[in-house]
Amino acid sequence: MRALEAWQSARVGDLTINAAPGQHGVHEVTYVITGGGRSAYFAGDTLLVPELLTLTERYGPIDVALLPINGLRIRMAGNKQVVMNAEEAAELTAALRPKLAVPQHYAFTGGPIGDRFILKSDKDPARFVDAAARLAPTVPVTVISPGEPLTVAP
Template sequence: MRTTLSVTRIGHACQLIDIGGIRVLTDPWFTQAATYYPGEPVASTVAALGPVDAVVVSHEHYDHCDLDALVAGGFDLGTPLIGPGTVAAIARDKGFRDIRVVEAWEAATVGDLTVTAAPGKHGVHEVTFVIQAGGRTVFFGGDSLRVPELDTIPDRFGPLDLAILPVNGLCIRPLHLQQVVMDAEEAAGLTAALQPALAIPQHYAFHSGRLGDRMITKGDRDPRHYADAVARIAPRIPVRLVLPGTPVEVR
């Protein structure tokens, strides 16, 4: 019998991935700040998550590394937390006790779970992740730009069951609209290279508030642009647009 695989999007890039009962929380974000708005309901509180076997964090930006919310919500700080060195330093300060540092192509194991960091590129140091257990393989793209090394993932790890990719093409206005996240077309191109059994977009509802959207950030908040691009570039790959809190089973 094939190992079960499901994913529930909590919101933004915060996902709860379940591989045969092994539960992995990605890029936690549960709160809101002056220029960080989820733009959609957050589907769970920290307390309601239930048991989590590992946390993976791609980089230190607040909307991906909301460790204060985990601490305040009573999260078990003995849970293994996996991420790059920049994240590890923050996690230690917050009281996490089992921190696994991984940089590109380095792996950490938690029981039957293997998490391998893959390259990423963003406004700060970032890694992406290949998450494996029970013969299942998931790629989690954080909010990275598309970098050429990501195209090699199927050659390194074999077929992918699921790819979760950012799609909003976020640009920073004070930096002359410097792009820091892959956009819908770039994410669709990566999807075609990865050839997952299923693709799910993330990191699109976020916004910076009425003033922040005019002064700080610019992004595409419509995930249908990604779905349309995949349908055009890689029509055999199914895409699911998922509301927060909706579990998706990957067959």
């Protein structure tokens, strides 16, 4: 399946859930969720793929973008990158121009053994904050800790 064939939508009450392409070693699904005149993009743990740069053309303005930033790599696969890094997430932020960008996936862990021998990732959200300030200076960034709620005012 080509990535562009993954575009589909479903309705749940007043929300529309739009499946958008992604890539995480295999084809992945990311989501644009719209409702009540607002929208959120949830990138899951995808790499930056060209189709994502067109989300606003397809769905209009994005209010909140939740973007993975850890650049996860698989050591045993020759350090193959499977998640976008902070710079790539900032590139996507610049293309989407959301009203708010929220980094995520930076606290991911494979456990002590996995982190030391199998996986390699960047756990510092400040790298995204800095890259976003450089590439998308008009987009505010909010870093939240795992489990911390975020309320976005209308």
